[in-house]
Amino acid sequence: MIVRRWVTRPLKSRMRAGMEWFDDRTGITELLHKGLYEAVPKKGGWAYALGSATLALILLQLFSGIFLLLDYVPSVTDAFNSLDYLRSGDAFGAWVRGLHLWGSYILIFVIGLHMLRTFLSASYKRPRELNWVTGALLFFLVLGLAITGAMLPWDQAAYWTTVVVTNIPHYLPLIGDGIRTLWRGGDFVGPITLTRTFAIHVWVLPFLMFSLIGAHLYLLRRHGEFGAWINYDTDPGEDEEKQIGERIRRAEPPYPTKRISRRYAAPRETVPFFPNQLFKDVVLSTLLIAVIFIMGLISGAPLDAASNPATLSYVPTPEWFFLPLDQFLVVAPTNPLIAIGVFGIIGLGAALMVLLPFIDRSPERRPLRRPEVIVPALFMAFTVIFFAVLGINRLYNL
Numbered sequence: 162m163i164v165r166r167w168v169t170r171p172l173k174s175r176m177r178a179g180m181e182w183f184d185d186r187t188g189i190t191e192l193l194h195k196g197l198y199e200a201v202p203k204k205g206g207w208a209y210a211l212g213s214a215t216l217a218l219i220l221l222q223l224f225s226g227i228f229l230l231l232d233y234v235p236s237v238t239d240a241f242n243s244l245d246y247l248r249s250g251d252a253f254g255a256w257v258r259g260l261h262l263w264g265s266y267i268l269i270f271v272i273g274l275h276m277l278r279t280f281l282s283a284s285y286k287r288p289r290e291l292n293w294v295t296g297a298l299l300f301f302l303v304l305g306l307a308i309t310g311a312m313l314p315w316d317q318a319a320y321w322t323t324v325v326v327t328n329i330p331h332y333l334p335l336i337g338d339g340i341r342t343l344w345r346g347g348d349f350v351g352p353i354t355l356t357r358t359f360a361i362h363v364w365v366l367p368f369l370m371f372s373l374i375g376a377h378l379y380l381l382r383r384h385g386e387f388g389a390w391i392n393y394d395t396d397p398g399e400d401e402e403k404q405i406g407e408r409i410r411r412a413e414p415p416y417p418t419k420r421i422s423r424r425y426a427a428p429r430e431t432v433p434f435f436p437n438q439l440f441k442d443v444v445l446s447t448l449l450i451a452v453i454f455i456m457g458l459i460s461g462a463p464l465d466a467a468s469n470p471a472t473l474s475y476v477p478t479p480e481w482f483f484l485p486l487d488q489f490l491v492v493a494p495t496n497p498l499i500a501i502g503v504f505g506i507i508g509l510g511a512a513l514m515v516l517l518p519f520i521d522r523s524p525e526r527r528p529l530r531r532p533e534v535i536v537p538a539l540f541m542a543f544t545v546i547f548f549a550v551l552g553i554n555r556l557y558n559l
């Protein structure tokens with residue numbers, strides 16, 4: 162009876178009833194409404210598009226990665242051949258490899274910019290400490306994905322990169338050699354090293370990454386977008402203090418932000434996420450994806466000669482984003498104590514970066530009024546650039 166009544170109804174009404182049923186069971190309209198009409202600070206919206214661009218590029222990596230998996234064979238005898246076939250025997254293979262490589266380059270660049278902007282605007286401060294911590298861990302995961310990806314082609318470059326990178330844990334006191342042996346599957350790089358690196362690249366790191374992205378985005382919704390100091394009354398006088406009170410009373414969700422000083426609880430002006438911010442997010446992500454498609458097509462991805470563990474003269478050239486670290490490794494002398502010291506400094510720098518919100522506790526958000534963090538950050542940036550330049554000089558004899 163119910164079925165007959167359903168079938169005899171006009172198509173439009175059947176579709177409406179179907180949609181109502183789906184909405185009732187899933188709550189999708191409410192979810193979309195909550196997601197799309199939330200308030201975001203009005204000023205500086207293009208800079209706030211870097212986070213969603215990072216997300217878009219990660220999804221593109223997942224997409225191109227799945228296509229690569231249709232052909233790639235993670236074994237020391239076939240990995241190189243499978244990519245060689247993609248390069249020369251498949252109509253789109255070289256392009257898909259180019260997409261994955263250029264996608265990773267631009268992702269690292271964009272995630273770096275997103276980090277820089279949240280650092281300069283002090284978005285990491287109370288109550289958004291964990292937005293930063295999850296973000297910083299994501300940054301390291303992205304670097305981890307990039308380096309494990311570079312080991313997979315099993316050509317000369319990949320093989321020798323694997324030898325150098327799997328040796329890095331050796332510098333960790335006590336547990337280092339154990340980790341190296343576990344990763345390599347023995348004392349030397351071999352078939353098990355590739356199988357394990359492949360598993361890390363396609364399962365372990367992406368699983369951690371998508372879990373952390375979930376946490377990062379949840380925290381963003383919980384505390385709202387801080388934006389930047391330009392949206393707030395940074396030194397409110399008496400009149401502005403009254404206006405702030407009024408603003409807090411009338412704030413649209415997710416404002417006022419809790420556990421933050423009153424002046425930063427609600428931006429002076431907000432716009433709904435849709436269409437204002439979403440438009441900027443879509444434009445930036447589309448532009449970047451277009452650049453990746455073009456670069457992937459024009460320049461593809463390199464493939465060296467097949468790996469040859471017997472060569473003695475091969476000098477592995479690291480990916481550009483690992484140049485500073487590679488140069489540190491070269492400079493770290495053979496004296497194990499000094500080498501451990503160099504790694505200690507790198508580890509300390511990384512830990513300070515992750516824990517930044519718990520170190521910098523002042524409520525000040527303007528970059529020029531925060532020399533105590535801006536100056537050490539500049540020093541770190543110069544050190545990294547300095548080592549990159551040394552590395553370029555060494556490798557390319559400039």
Ligand code: HEM
Nearest residue numbers: 209212213216276279284292293296297299300386387388
């Ligand atoms: C997989 C990597 C990442 C994704 C997908 C991601 C995504 C996002 C998105 C969509 C936003 C909101 C829009 C925006 O402010 O740009 C955001 C905000 C934020 N992100 Fe990330 N992010 C990532 C990595 C990072 C990193 C590496 C850091 C810093 C170490 C970071 C720290 C923050 C902070 C502090 C906010 C809050 C910004 C504010 O409220 O003003 N994120 N992220």
